[in-house]
Amino acid sequence: MNLSQIEAFCTVADTGSVSEAARQLECNRTKLSMAIKALEKELDTQLFVRSGNNVTLSEAGKAIYKDCENLLVTSSRIKQTCAQVSGEFNAEIWIARDDSLPDDMWQDLAHTMNNQFPATSFNIVLASSGDLANLVETHQVDFAFGVDYERIDDPRITYQPLGKIRMMSVCKSDHALSKLRRVNDEELRNSMQAVMVYLNEKDNPELQPFSLRYIGFSSFDYMLSTILTENAWGVLPEPLIRHHLRKQELAVIKHTYGLTQEDYCMFTSAGMSEHPGMSWLADKLSDYLFDF
Template identity: 75%
Template sequence: MSINLSQIEAFCAIVDSGSVSEAARVLDCNRTKLSMAIKALEKDLNTELFVRTGNNVSLSETGKAIYKDCENLLVTSARIRQTCAQVSGDFATELYIAHDDSLPDTLWRDLSIQLNQQFPAITLNMLLASSGDLADIVEKKQVDFAFGVDFERVDDPRLTYQPLGKIRMMSVCRSDHKLSKLPRVSDEVLREAMQVSLAYLNLRDNPELQPFSLKYIGFSSFEFMLKTILSEGAWGVLPEPLIRHYLRAQELAVIKHTYGLTQEDYCMFTSAGMSEHPAMTWLADRISDYLFDF
């Protein structure tokens, strides 16, 4: 019996997406080809991997038992291919890099210019994304690398999280907001105040990103949250590098609540098995230095 990696990929794609049609869309192939791959795999393994009910499929007990090993097979295969590419010096000359806006725009602009000067042969595509979506878009290979606050903390064999430093997250409101005048803000009072929170497309539930207040508006960027806090009198949790100027100018105040100050890891996200691109090693070092000095 030989295991065909394309069949394993088809199996994992159906499990991850929840349906044959969605898996076919993700893998960019037709449903018939995907169904045939699963049937061939089940024949090779002499077992049924899915329980089929009409158009719905769910994992059989055997499917559940082998899913994690199948995932690891794909990760190992990707690692082998990447290692071979690294040894042969075959690095990508076009990179897609996503980042959130927890660090100032001026920093990313300066780093992009320096990166282009350091690696002139590489074409860079810099994309802004919500912090909550960074892991997901790397996992789906929509981008090559991503940088931002790590709210996920999930054990996913398909992803590598490289912490580059700590970043303080601060619950803030406008300095003339009633919350800023209280010596101590209770959970009840905070829940009644309008909050701006981080919105994201990732389908995984993430308690770290769930709004605290009963009334809230979700935005995909910290910058939009900041502008709404300043203009509409809401409160929200923002990264210190983005708001230090406003705190010093006393336009914003930190809310005196247990939710007020937390620390999160600022990470580089990559697909498991992908060796660091020299340009990304350079970029990660510069960001790490910035966070250390901040």
């Protein structure tokens, strides 16, 4: 039994397809199938139930999946620790972030970080809050920062809360909902809602539309624009809308869940060494959130 066999087993289990697993691992399908068969032979048990082109875990496969996943995480941690001890850090880092915090703040942080750590190239991409954990889990980015909607027990992801972020149900100040002393569920359901949508296929009840009529965006900024220009309401982060509230362009809806709090997190692959630039960035974001 070796790590390549374990990786093949976990990837096939995750994708439900030998072909897709081979594509993700960038290897030959026949070689991948042979690795699975070799693992099954060594363990003397069938790990998958095969039906046409689809494969599902057998009872034995289900029983060992979590341990196999933990082996891969431990292997990654060992490699990252050795890289850290030898002083080797990525010369290029990919960062995903949502737009719950103002763009100008991110631009200032990006420029300062680039000057502080000139040996490293930082690539910062915008993503939906609900996709951040998945982007890290699938190694499309190295780190991610944003509102944590997807908190699950996943040994492949490390969640580091940097602070609380207040989420507000708001509408335009002249919207009918803003005139009500108390808004009930039925009134919200009958009003157009701007909601957050994301590509990750996992169901998330926190991101399900509350209203019967809604329009979805992958960006808080697009939601904000719709709320300001259309007859809609939505749930937005306070740092993004504070100046609109002060100018009385937006009003907080007087509903039971008009004000809630979520964790603002740094998402990291389990076992990955924290680059000094990411430690610096996490501290700056934590200080910023403390002011709210």
